[in-house]
Amino acid sequence: MVKQKYLDKAEVLIEALPYIQRFNRKIVVIKYGGSAMLDQELKANVIKDAVLLKLVGFKPIIVHGGGKEISRWVNKVGMEPRFVNGLRVTDKDTMEIAEMVLAKVNKELVTLVESLGVDAVGISGKDGGLLKCTKKLSNGEDIGYVGEIQEVNPRILHELLEQDFLPIIFPVGYDENYDSYNINxxxxxxxxxxxxxxxxxxxxxxxxxxxxxxxxxxxLISELHIHEAEKLISDGYVGGGMIPKLKNCIDAIEHGVNRVHILDGRIPHSLLLEIFTNKGIGTAILREDGEKYYDEHA
Amino acid sequence: MVKQKYLDKAEVLIEALPYIQRFNRKIVVIKYGGSAMLDQELKANVIKDAVLLKLVGFKPIIVHGGGKEISRWVNKVGMEPRFVNGLRVTDKDTMEIAEMVLAKVNKELVTLVESLGVDAVGISGKDGGLLKCTKKLSNGEDIGYVGEIQEVNPRILHELLEQDFLPIIFPVGYDENYDSYNINxxxxxxxxxxxxxxxxxxxxxxxxxxxxxxxxxxxLISELHIHEAEKLISDGYVGGGMIPKLKNCIDAIEHGVNRVHILDGRIPHSLLLEIFTNKGIGTAILREDGEKYYDEHA
Amino acid sequence: MVKQKYLDKAEVLIEALPYIQRFNRKIVVIKYGGSAMLDQELKANVIKDAVLLKLVGFKPIIVHGGGKEISRWVNKVGMEPRFVNGLRVTDKDTMEIAEMVLAKVNKELVTLVESLGVDAVGISGKDGGLLKCTKKLSNGEDIGYVGEIQEVNPRILHELLEQDFLPIIFPVGYDENYDSYNINxxxxxxxxxxxxxxxxxxxxxxxxxxxxxxxxxxxLISELHIHEAEKLISDGYVGGGMIPKLKNCIDAIEHGVNRVHILDGRIPHSLLLEIFTNKGIGTAILREDGEKYYDEHA
Amino acid sequence: MVKQKYLDKAEVLIEALPYIQRFNRKIVVIKYGGSAMLDQELKANVIKDAVLLKLVGFKPIIVHGGGKEISRWVNKVGMEPRFVNGLRVTDKDTMEIAEMVLAKVNKELVTLVESLGVDAVGISGKDGGLLKCTKKLSNGEDIGYVGEIQEVNPRILHELLEQDFLPIIFPVGYDENYDSYNINxxxxxxxxxxxxxxxxxxxxxxxxxxxxxxxxxxxLISELHIHEAEKLISDGYVGGGMIPKLKNCIDAIEHGVNRVHILDGRIPHSLLLEIFTNKGIGTAILREDGEKYYDEHA
Amino acid sequence: MVKQKYLDKAEVLIEALPYIQRFNRKIVVIKYGGSAMLDQELKANVIKDAVLLKLVGFKPIIVHGGGKEISRWVNKVGMEPRFVNGLRVTDKDTMEIAEMVLAKVNKELVTLVESLGVDAVGISGKDGGLLKCTKKLSNGEDIGYVGEIQEVNPRILHELLEQDFLPIIFPVGYDENYDSYNINxxxxxxxxxxxxxxxxxxxxxxxxxxxxxxxxxxxLISELHIHEAEKLISDGYVGGGMIPKLKNCIDAIEHGVNRVHILDGRIPHSLLLEIFTNKGIGTAILREDGEKYYDEHA
Amino acid sequence: MVKQKYLDKAEVLIEALPYIQRFNRKIVVIKYGGSAMLDQELKANVIKDAVLLKLVGFKPIIVHGGGKEISRWVNKVGMEPRFVNGLRVTDKDTMEIAEMVLAKVNKELVTLVESLGVDAVGISGKDGGLLKCTKKLSNGEDIGYVGEIQEVNPRILHELLEQDFLPIIFPVGYDENYDSYNINxxxxxxxxxxxxxxxxxxxxxxxxxxxxxxxxxxxLISELHIHEAEKLISDGYVGGGMIPKLKNCIDAIEHGVNRVHILDGRIPHSLLLEIFTNKGIGTAILREDGEKYYDEHA
Structure with missing residues (x-):
């Protein structure tokens, strides 16, 4: 007889069937940041999740930051960090280091994906004119080469997806003078x-x-319609870094994204679980007419 | 904290990754017959396995028989079965019933696949001129409309696969006079x-x-190189219905198929387990230069 | 000198030129039923007409019923026919036989087309999810698995036509519970x-x-604009089986079909003559702005 | 009842079926010359034949000469014809007139095809570099701009056929100095x-x-295998203008053309009859392994 | 050291960069007529310009007249020219000669393009049904086969451009009776x-x-917005042959052409200079919202 | 009159015609390194040359090093360079910095190309698995992460070229353990x-x-057939850094590249001049059967 544990494995795969089917050939953008970038095992897990999504028919795109690695290198070259209103001033030199560090992280992620047998291509917002931006002020004050996106030219992404590459993007773009900018x-x-x-x-x-x-x-709230998310902000329930994150979620949904997920990257395979089970791992924001379908919290 | 059982689920999915990757866009022909056709739950499982294979990027083709259902209908219409050398004589009337029953089974399978959200197309060996055959004699004796395949015209299959349909085939073809034949x-x-x-x-x-x-x-032997399979036959180790089955396996491999699996359809998801784990469920026959990779028997 | 009869032949072919040109690459749906299904010679003629249309550049699709063959098999298996309001009650068993018989007829037609050197593919309304239906009541009464079409998914037809196959369809579909239904x-x-x-x-x-x-x-009326057809019904000129037929004609034209023909299948090559001459064989229903062009009745 | 004459018409169309099928999507090159170019009715018939072939799925290409029209214009401009070994000397001026006349004839044929609703494109051997040639000597003597084909670049023809145009070609090409040449x-x-x-x-x-x-x-011989054609020449049975014609036939077949027809353009629709009946109109030359299939002479 | 003259050459090429980029894959229609058709060197220059445009990524189409060559041939065949209101009457015979001469000029241009290694295809307005016209009267008087364009079917042009041919067109079309017409x-x-x-x-x-x-x-005016061009006409500043030319310019711009250039064909490479420098050679007419960008007159 | 200087400009463009035509749609790989990377004007010139090549129909690919910029950053982070046999030892830290600096340079070049209106995509040898390598020893001694190319997977390059992007590559790849390597x-x-x-x-x-x-x-030698290049090496005429460069040239030609150019990047537009004139700027190495065509040295 076949052992029970193998039958259980088959069941797990079969349970994934409706989720695979629902999102077949759909694009999933994964913003990857935070602690999950520092821990090698978590990093490997995130990449495995993205690769699995690709292999079962999704079209994932990874967008990543550089997090603490940038700060580490700013110190390494002996530069003096300057702050205005508590925000880092990104002068030419800092910008240069940020770009270099982000590129390094990018190639690490590319290599991880390649090691799993899938072809990745790592690009910045400059390549193919992907991200065009202007200077972003902080309370009206110039804090250097921090960019605000004005225009996205997704042609390079569509071509890469079409040709079955997994695109990995680091958020550096240029403005109309072709100066470099760091983008959130x-x-x-x-x-x-x-x-x-x-x-x-x-x-x-x-x-x-x-x-x-x-x-x-x-x-923890598993699912929020956008009006609920807006209410949480206006009622002052959420604060700090959550406000811009929620605003980004709301903005994305208003511009046509179907479902936005806030996930804890420190939980292994949180991305996979959120997509392949009907249990919420983090919080999903959905369109006003989107159906809530999580049974319970995982 | 996320419960352990969900993390275990994620692990099972991640373990499937190398198998999905290895066979991505490859064609898998599934001969589906025996008891697994009678039990509704087993039937549903086989179809789910095939659909999952399709959704994760394989290109499955199902070929099925009609098994005991044909006999049931032969009796139902009050026909007298005749046998020669222990083999059923397939006269015009029996052929007609066989084709009708196989078509009925075919549409059941099509409907099951459709109910899982995947588009299936059920055809016979006549459609698109798929299977051309001649009369097959049994020890030189004419046992009626039993066909031996002379030519396969796979154009219709390539078109259906290309357009993302799951083809389901029942083995009835025609000869050069366009008479119908039942094919094993x-x-x-x-x-x-x-x-x-x-x-x-x-x-x-x-x-x-x-x-x-x-x-x-x-x-139970997990893996056999073809010379080992040939030796089992020539040494008289295997007998009965296993000999033609093994000969078919050897023939398929000699004509370019990479790996042939003999699986027990009565074990739920045996197909999925054979493909997605490194445990053998049944017996795999492989090319002389094929690598054995099962760790143990499931 | 070339004999006159050969010159006459050439003239007939040349006369077909404007008709071939007018309908080049256009789709023609042929509903094939009635006595023309029972007489082997008439059947061969209808199929030859359809094949000729295909070869000269039309895109024919054949939709067929099973006619009296279903009744014959219901009797053959010793079933007791039941009627309500004079309509046959299609219980599960009758439905099963109907599907089997229709599939058998379908493969006969496929074989006839194949024997003329053209690739046909026979499918039901289940394949590729072609016909989705609900239960149709007869004067509010449940008469079993008789379906009313709710949705047509023509993807499989477009793919088959695109790849130069001649599609032959038998009208069995499924409802949202994936139960089988017989469709008129x-x-x-x-x-x-x-x-x-x-x-x-x-x-x-x-x-x-x-x-x-x-x-x-x-x-006999050669051509009718739809308002004339509607008037014939409302004035009570036509009756019996002609009313639903005319209503179908009107409906088709209102949904974009250019010309609908009611033809006597018992006249050899009536289809060909209707299309390739400017003589009416049966009755054509045309759009309000459609030009009448038959000179006389053939 | 439908009148017999209409049924006869249908039969003629149906009889064409195997011929249409056999040559579907095949290229037919029609050399059009002689008296059939002068008589307006014959001309219209030839063009109708070519258009019918196109509409039923063949891919015809017409190559035409200018025949007596060139001589007429040479006289018209008051030029003095010169002959060497009985062959016309094609000096620069004659060449210029020949090209103009051929172009005029070409556009007449284009217009005739267009008037039947099919798009034709008329080109010379210069367009797209179709025909590259060298000077052809007559018994070692220079007779002017008479070209011998050295290279055919069929790209333009494949593109026109692919896009469903009917190409009509007049045989004027250039040599490596880009001088114009008249080609047989x-x-x-x-x-x-x-x-x-x-x-x-x-x-x-x-x-x-x-x-x-x-x-x-x-x-009259209906069909000749090439060795028979060769024997007719070597045995001196045929003579005069027939020898180069037969040599062209043999050459074409040796280079892969399946069947070459010598037809009397003065018989109306001789092209159509030769292709659509199993009666020979003229003489067909076939490959050594080609099957003779004419029943009798028409 | 590399000599200065070579560095200067590189600079000229680099200066062309923004112009090449701006018009990449754009269609440029070149009307070629006048003295530039008679002088062999000017003719070679115009063709070289067109070929260069093609090679650097533009999609040129040449439309040419026959100019004085038609008159020369009318005389050559001893025809008596007739005039009404000072306009040449184009009777059947004149039309025939015009078409022949235009075809001859067409093939000369085709050959010139071919000699530069680019594939050209020369067609008339009859080919592919490119230009359909009606008779154009001169002050209400019939002056023969002079056509006014009613419909343009550009399919053949799109196909030729798509397949990388350079189309060269002479303006002869047909009317609904398929009679030939000469078009300005x-x-x-x-x-x-x-x-x-x-x-x-x-x-x-x-x-x-x-x-x-x-x-x-x-x-000389380098650039004119269309309202300025209209004003020049209404104010009576321009006269003679310039009025219909300016009207054509205005018409083209109103129908979507971006910029129309009136150039002196007698200046070598005027076309190239107008496109590849920011100096005006002739006069450019532009859309009301088009930016004037010539620095000065060349 | 148009001024002479403008006519001269046109002439330069026309002279480029045969070169553009000869190399249309051909791939040109440009190795860009040395002083030309440090001087902003020279850098702009090289990029303009590459962009011009792209716009006139070539398919350029740029491969660049990082040159002295890597050394500058090694010092900047206070690392102690180590040398073995006079070669820099590339330990993990040096490798990390090299990759970061090369990525930075890469994005600068991408931005320069983008600023000229052409879409560039900058990748490393890791992206799409472009360059797979093993450790390269120096006289048998391990000098760290210096790679020797074992395999090139050009799929990503073909896709980018196909989609009209200009690929810019920095030579960092990975080995079978997915460790990073710097490649010459x-x-x-x-x-x-x-x-x-x-x-x-x-x-x-x-x-x-x-x-x-x-x-x-x-x-200076303008052109060398490969046997001449080999002789220069074997006769000891060339030495130092020229030997590996010449060996690379010979190797490229033996593997199918038609012509390899050694050019002085310090001469403005040397690339353009070498390709667009028949004067040699540097030295071209050509296949044994390649034709020498430089008239003289520029």
């Missing part, structure tokens, strides 16, 4: 998801999701 | 697998596989 | 003609056409 | 048929075909 | 430019451009 | 040129070319 990775993921008409956008970071009560770890 | 489903699956250059051919029937010692249920 | 062949032909934007729809049955005066065989 | 239309038709791998090449001229006995009008 | 080459170029949505239309003739003051050779 | 840019350019079947390979560096007499600046 969440913003880039959001703008790209909109431009390619993604079915899903998933933010993998150190946030577990949205809580009804910040102090009650049991109160 | 194993032979049809084998000839089709060769004609479409299938990567794999899987026989799902009531046979568990090949045993070293017929009396020792522990002696 | 006229209804199926009509729905399919609309879904594939056919240029023409031809009903080949035992009806000679529409008469001005039912008792005057000389009063 | 039979030679051009032959070289083009070889270059496009035509199925058939038909010479429409004032010759009825090949006779066993030149004096016996009943002795 | 300016009108043809204009209608074709509109039908293929050309980016540019350039008239190469013996006109230097539009002058502010006809008597001041320094007063 | 000359080697990478050579291997890529071979893999994509480039027509041309151009090395732009600080070398003027090959001299007959190292001490005589007038003795």
């Amino acid at each position: 990775a969440d913003d880039a993921a959001c703008a790209i998801a909109e431009a390619v008409h993604a079915e899903k956008l998933a933010f993998l970071s150190d946030i577990e999701g949205v809580y009804k009560d910040q102090n009650d770890p049991e109160s | 489903a194993d032979d049809a699956a084998c000839a089709i697998a060769e004609a479409v250059h299938a990567e794999k051919l899987a026989f799902l029937s009531d046979i568990e596989g090949v045993y070293k010692d017929q009396n020792d249920p522990e002696s | 062949a006229d209804d199926a032909a009509c729905a399919i003609a609309e879904a594939v934007h056919a240029e023409k729809l031809a009903f080949l049955s035992d009806i000679e056409g529409v008469y001005k005066d039912q008792n005057d065989p000389e009063s | 239309a039979d030679d051009a038709a032959c070289a083009i048929a070889e270059a496009v791998h035509a199925e058939k090449l038909a010479f429409l001229s004032d010759i009825e075909g090949v006779y066993k006995d030149q004096n016996d009008p009943e002795s | 080459a300016d009108d043809a170029a204009c209608a074709i430019a509109e039908a293929v949505h050309a980016e540019k239309l350039a008239f190469l003739s013996d006109i230097e451009g539009v002058y502010k003051d006809q008597n001041d050779p320094e007063s | 840019a000359d080697d990478a350019a050579c291997a890529i040129a071979e893999a994509v079947h480039a027509e041309k390979l151009a090395f732009l560096s600080d070398i003027e070319g090959v001299y007959k007499d190292q001490n005589d600046p007038e003795s």
Whole structure:
């Protein structure tokens, strides 16, 4: 007789069937950042999830930041960090290092995907004119080469997806003078998801999701229609870094993305579980007419 | 925290990754017959397995027989079965009923696949001139409209696969006078697998596989190179219905199929397990230069 | 000198030129039923007509019923026919036999087309999800698995036509529970003609056409604009089986079919003559702005 | 009842079926010359034949000469014809007139085809570099701009056929100095048929075909294998203009054309009859392994 | 050291870069007529310009007249020219000669392009049904076969451009009775430019451009917005042959052409210079919202 | 009158015609390194040359090194360079910096191309698995992560070229353990040129070319057949860095590249001049059967 554990394995695969079918050939933009970038095992897991999605018929695009690695290199070359309103000033030199570090991280991710037998191509927002931006001010003050996206030219992404490559993007673009700008990775993921008409956008970071009560770890909300998300902001329920994240979610959905997921990248395979089970891992934001379908929280 | 059982699920999916990748866009011909055709749950499982294979990027083709259903209908219309050398004589009337019953079974399978959201197209060996045959004699004796395949015209299959349909075939063809013939489903699956250059051919029937010692249920052989399969026949180790089956396996491999699987259709998801784990469920026959990779028997 | 009879032959071919040109690459749906299905010679003629249309550049689709053959088999298996309001009750068993018989007829037609050197593919309304239906009541009463078409998914037809196959369809579909239903062949032909934007729809049955005066065989009407057809119904001129037929014709034209023909399948090559001469064989129904062009009745 | 004459018409169309099928999508090169170019009715018939062939699925290419029209214009401009060895000397001026006249004839033929609703494109051997040639000497003597084909570049023809145009060619080409040359239309038709791998090449001229006995009008030969054609030449049976014609036929077949027809263009629709009946109109030359299939002479 | 003259050459090529880039894959219709057709060197220059445009990525189409060559041939065949209101009466015979002469000129141009290694295809307005016309009256009087374009069917042009041929067109078309008509080459170029949505239309003739003051050779106007062009006409500044030319320019721009150039064909490479420098050679007419960008007059 | 200088410009463009035509749609691999990378003006010139080549129909691929910029950054982060046999030891840290610096340079070049209106995509040898390598030893000694190319997978390059992107490559690849390796840019350019079947390979560096007499600046050799190049090496005429460069040239030609150019990147537009004139700028190495066509040295 075949052992039970093997039969159980088959069942898990069969359970994935409706999810694979539902999102077949759909684009999923994965914003990858936070601690999951530092831990080698978590990193390997995220990449495996993305590769699995690709192999079962999704079209994943990874957008990543550089996180703490940039700071480490700024120090390494002995540069003096400057801050305005608590925000890092990105002068020419910092910009140069940021681009170099992001490119390095990019090639690491490309290599991880390649090691799993799938062809990845790592590009920046400059390649193929993907991201065009202008200078972003912080409360009206110039904090250097920090860019705000003005235009996304997704042609290179469509070509790469069409030819079965997995695109991995780091968010550096240029302005009309062809100067380099660092772009917030969440913003880039959001703008790209909109431009390619993604079915899903998933933010993998150190946030577990949205809580009804910040102090009650049991109160994580599995699904939110956008008006509920807007209400959470206007009622002052959420704060800090969650506000721009939620605003990005709402913006993406208003521009045609079907479902946006805030996921804890520290949980192994959170991306896979969110997509392949009807249990919520983090918080999903959905269109007003989107159907809630999580049974319970995983 | 996410519960362990969900993390385990993710692991099962991730383990499938190398198998999905290895056979991506490859054609798998599934001969489906035996008891697995009678039990509704087993039937549903086989179809789910085939659909999952399709959704994760394989190109499955199902070839099926009609098994005991034909006999049931022959009786139902009050016909007198005749036998020669223990073989059923297929006269015009029996042929007509066989074709009708096989068509009925075919549409059931089509409907099952459709119910899982995948488009199936059921055809016979007559459609698109798929199977051309001549009369097959039994020890030189004419036993009626039993056909031997002379030519496979796989154009219709390539078109259906190309357009993302799952083809389901019942083995009735015509000869040069356009008379109808019933064809052995194993032979049809084998000839089709060769004609479409299938990567794999899987026989799902009531046979568990090949045993070293017929009396020792522990002696199931997981993998056989073709010379080993040939030796089992010439040494008289195997007998009965296993000989033509093994000969079909050897023939398929000699004509370019990479791996042929003899699987017990009575084990739920045996097809999926054979393909997605490195445990043998039944017996795999492989090319002389094919690598054995099963760790152990499931 | 070349004999006159050969020159005459050439003239006939040349006369066909404007008709071939006018309908080049246009889809023609042929509903094939009635006596023309029982007589082997008439059957051969209809198939030859369809094959000729295909070879000269039309794109024919054949939709057929099973006619009296279903009744014959219901009797053969010793079933007791039941009737309600004079209509046959299609229980599960009858449905099963109907599907089997229709499939058998389908493969006969496929074989006839193949024997003329053209590749045909026979499918049902289940294949590729072609015909989705609901239960049709008869005066509010449940008469079993008799289906009313709700949705046509013509993808499989477009692919087959594109790849130069001649599709032959028997009208069995499924409902949302994937139960099988028998569908009236006229209804199926009509729905399919609309879904594939056919240029023409031809009903080949035992009806000679529409008469001005039912008792005057000389009063056959060659061409009717739809308002004339509607008037014939509302004025009570036509009755019996002609009413649903005319309604189908009107419906098809209102949904974009250019010209619908009611033809007597018992006249050899009536289809060919109707299309390739400017003499009316039966009755053509045309759009309000369609030009009448028959010179006289053939 | 439908009148017998209409049923007869249908029969003629049905009889064409196997011929249409046999040559579907095959290229037929038609050399059009002789008296059939002067008589307006014959001209219209030839063009109708070619258009019918196109509409029923063949891919005809017409190659034409200018015949007596060139002589007429040479006289018209008051030029003095010069002859060497009985052959016209083609000096620059004559060449210029020949090209102009051929172009005029070409556009007449284009217009005739267009008037039948089919798109024709008329080109010379210069367009797309179709025909490259060198000077052809007559018994070692220079007779001016008479070209011998050295190279055929059929790209333009394949593109026009692919896009469903009917190409009409007049045989003027250039040499390596880009000087213009007049080319024998039979030679051009032959070289083009070889270059496009035509199925058939038909010479429409004032010759009825090949006779066993030149004096016996009943002795026309319907079909000749190439060795028979060669023997007719070597045995001195045929002579005069027939020798180069037969040599062209043999050459075409040796370079891959399947069947070459010598047809009398003065018989209306001789091309159509030769292709659509199993009666020989003129003489067909076939490959050594080609099957003779004419029943009798028409 | 590399000599200065070579560095200068490189600079010229580099200066062409923005112009090449701006018009990449855009269609340019070149009306070629006037003295530039008679002088062999000018002719070679115009053709070289067109070929260069093709090779650097433009899609040129040449439309040409026959100019004085037609008159020469009318005389040559001893015909008596007739005039009405100072316009040549184009009777059947004149039409025939015009077509022949235009075809001859056409093949000369084709040969010139071919000699530069680019494949050209020369067609008339009859080929592929390119130009359909009606009779054009002169002040209400019938002056024979002079055509007014009613319809342009640009399919043949799109196919030729798609397949990388350079189309060369002479303006002879047919009317609904398939009679031949001579069409003014300016009108043809204009209608074709509109039908293929050309980016540019350039008239190469013996006109230097539009002058502010006809008597001041320094007063050539480099660029005119269409309202300025209209004003020049309504104010009576321009006269004679310039009025229909300007009207054609205005018409083309109103139908979607971006920029129309009136160029002096007698200046070598005027076409190239107009396109590849920011100096005006002749006069450019532009859309109301088109930007003027010539620095000065060349 | 048009000024002479403008006519001269036109002439230069026309002179480029045969060169554009000869290499239309051909791939040119440009190895870009040396001083030309440091001087902003020279850099702009090289990029303009590459963009011009692209716009006139070539398919350029740029392969670049990082040159002195890597050393600058090694120092910047305070690392201690180590040397073995005079070669830099590339430990993990150095490798990391090299990759970052090369990526930075890569994006600068991408941005320069983008600023000229052409879409560039910058990738490393890791992307799409372009360059797979093993460790390269120096005289048998391990000098760290210096790679030797084992396999080139040019799929990503073909896709980018097909979609009209200009690929820019920096030579970092991975080995079978997916460790990063720095690869000599000359080697990478050579291997890529071979893999994509480039027509041309151009090395732009600080070398003027090959001299007959190292001490005589007038003795630069314009063209060398490969046997001459081999003889120069075997006779000891050339030495130092020229030997591996010449060996790369010979290797490329033996693997199918048609012509390899050694060019002085310090001469503005040397690439353009070498390709668009028949004057040699540097030294061209050609196949044994390649025709020498430089008139003289520029």
